[in-house]
Amino acid sequence: xxxxxxxxxxxxxxxxxxxxxxxxxxxxxxxxxxxxxxxxxxxxxxxxxxxxxxxxxxxxxxxxxxxxxxxxxxxx
Amino acid sequence: xxxxxxxxxxxxxxxxxxxxxxxxxxxxxxxxxxxxxxxxxxxxxxxxxxxxxxxxxxxxxxxxxxxxxxxxxxxxxxxxxxxxxxxxxxxxxxxxxxxxxxxxxxxxxxxxxxxxxxxxxxxxxxxxxxxxxxxxxxxxxxxxxxxxxxxxxxxxxxxxxxxxxxxxxxxxxxxxxxxxxxxxxxxxxxxxxxxxxxxxxxxxxxxxxxxxxxxxxxxxxxxxxxxxxxxxxxxxxxxxxxxxxxxxxxxxxxxxxxxxxxxxxxxxxxxxxxxxxxxxxxxxxxxxxxxxxxxxxxxxxxxxxxxxxxxxxxxxxxxxxxxxxxxxxxxxxxxxxxxxxxxx
Numbered sequence: 001x002x003x004x005x006x007x008x009x010x011x012x013x014x015x016x017x018x019x020x021x022x023x024x025x026x027x028x029x030x031x032x033x034x035x036x037x038x039x040x041x042x043x044x045x046x047x048x049x050x051x052x053x054x055x056x057x058x059x060x061x062x063x064x065x066x067x068x069x070x071x072x073x074x075x076x
Numbered sequence: 077x078x079x080x081x082x083x084x085x086x087x088x089x090x091x092x093x094x095x096x097x098x099x100x101x102x103x104x105x106x107x108x109x110x111x112x113x114x115x116x117x118x119x120x121x122x123x124x125x126x127x128x129x130x131x132x133x134x135x136x137x138x139x140x141x142x143x144x145x146x147x148x149x150x151x152x153x154x155x156x157x158x159x160x161x162x163x164x165x166x167x168x169x170x171x172x173x174x175x176x177x178x179x180x181x182x183x184x185x186x187x188x189x190x191x192x193x194x195x196x197x198x199x200x201x202x203x204x205x206x207x208x209x210x211x212x213x214x215x216x217x218x219x220x221x222x223x224x225x226x227x228x229x230x231x232x233x234x235x236x237x238x239x240x241x242x243x244x245x246x247x248x249x250x251x252x253x254x255x256x257x258x259x260x261x262x263x264x265x266x267x268x269x270x271x272x273x274x275x276x277x278x279x280x281x282x283x284x285x286x287x288x289x290x291x292x293x294x295x296x297x298x299x300x301x302x303x304x305x306x307x308x309x310x311x312x313x314x315x316x317x318x319x320x321x322x323x324x325x326x327x328x329x330x331x332x333x334x335x336x337x338x339x340x341x342x343x344x345x346x347x348x349x350x351x352x353x354x355x356x357x358x359x360x361x362x363x364x365x366x367x368x369x370x371x372x373x374x375x376x377x378x379x380x381x382x383x384x385x386x387x388x389x390x391x392x393x394x395x396x397x398x399x400x401x402x403x404x405x406x407x408x409x410x411x412x413x414x415x416x417x418x419x420x
Contacts, residue, residue: 001095004095005088005092005095005096007092008088008089008091008092008093008095009086009087009088009092009338010087010088010089010337010338011085011086011087011337011338011339011340012084012085012086012087012338012339012340013084013085013086013114013339013340014082014083014084014314014339014340015082015083015084015211015267015314015316016083016161016188016190016210016211016238017115017161017163017190017269017316018163018190018191018192018209018210018211018212018213018239018240018269019163019192019213019242019269019271019316019318020117020118020119020163020164020165020166020169020190020191020192020213020363021117021132021165021192021271021318021362021363021364022271022272022274022318022319022320022345022350022362022363022364023114023115023318023319023342023345023349023350024269024271024316024317024318024319025316025317025319025339025340025341025342026267026314026315026316026339026341027301027305027315027316027317027339027341028304028305028306028308028309028314028315029309029339030305030329030332030335030336030339030341031301031302031305031306031309032305032306032309040082043082044079044082044084044086047079047081047082048077048079048086048088048096049096051079051096052095052096052097055097056097
């Protein structure tokens with residue numbers, strides 16, 4: 001999934017700019033090797049995919065728990 | 077979408093968003109018009125006793141803290157509007173005793189809080205109280221109050237608070253920039269943000285032109301930024317530039333517009349990705365501009381024929397309004413300067 005996601009990423013703003021007077025953007029990625037910039041996208045895509053899978057699992061667990069609770073309530 | 081590890085804001089196209097279970101609903105169907113800044117700068121006080129000559133807000137020791145209830149209402153509103161990052165500033169934010177609590181309040185509402193401080197007045201207890209911030213940036217002025225600033229950095233490091241430094245580029249400081257950043261790294265800073273000197277607040281006066289970078293320094297800037305990036309990024313020290321810097325770097329960046337867009341490096345963000353909420357509660361397009369509109373950028377020569385215009389957006393309005401008296405192509409952009417000279 002993460003490889004497919006890479007092509008859908010339009011913008012990645014790295015890190016937390018902590019300046020209170022103007023927006024800051026990481027610029028060093030622009031000057032390091034192209035392969036490193038590609039690696040950034042791969043890491044971001046993998047993280048998005050992992051987060052999505054984790055949320056799906058969490059939702060199914062919640063649904064399953066809800067179903068179990070509902071069944072118990074019905075039984076009682 | 078916001079990621080915590082690696083920390084990033086990520087824009088996906090709709091297909092990508094659907095692939096990870098996000099649907100824009102009424103916003104995507106056009107039924108609801110919604111456009112919020114990514115980042116809001118919130119002045120939590122107008123009080124500061126440091127007296128920096130270049131203070132863009134003219135903060136003074138007599139300034140007042142913004143009432144807590146007003147700030148909480150502002151944070152509620154920003155969270156509801158979908159803003160991602162809230163950057164507290166001032167005045168000097170750490171003069172407030174409730175700064176850490178405000179950061180926790182922002183966190184509880186899904187906002188990512190960050191703060192800028194001069195570091196003056198930092199204590200160990202104060203540093204420890206800042207742990208709810210995603211990052212603290214310390215204004216690192218190599219020639220003023222250096223002992224107290226570096227002590228603040230040390231305290232932040234010891235208390236486990238992630239911090240970076242803000243470095244304003246001035247004519248006097250430019251020759252020692254690389255040494256300044258190396259010093260910040262050894263003190264524990266994880267990144268530096270280079271800021272263009274802007275004529276706002278106390279800096280909006282005649283000596284602005286002798287304080288800003290010289291034309292020769294601007295010509296050298298691209299090579300310096302590249303050299304710092306290549307040397308310090310592998311050491312884990314990241315380099316940022318502020319939105320006003322893009323125009324200054326136009327000679328080295330003008331063929332990299334697509335790369336810049338992908339990395340979220342843009343010029344003027346005022347009133348678009350950025351808003352600033354003043355200590356009097358009024359909302360401005362950015363911290364350097366007065367309340368009001370920002371004119372569209374990049375529609376006149378030489379921006380209309382520049383590859384970088386869609387990223388640079390015509391450069392810094394605050395500089396243009398001070399130097400030429402109105403919005404227009406950034407008067408300090410090297411390409412704009414050459415265009416004007418060739419037109420004479």
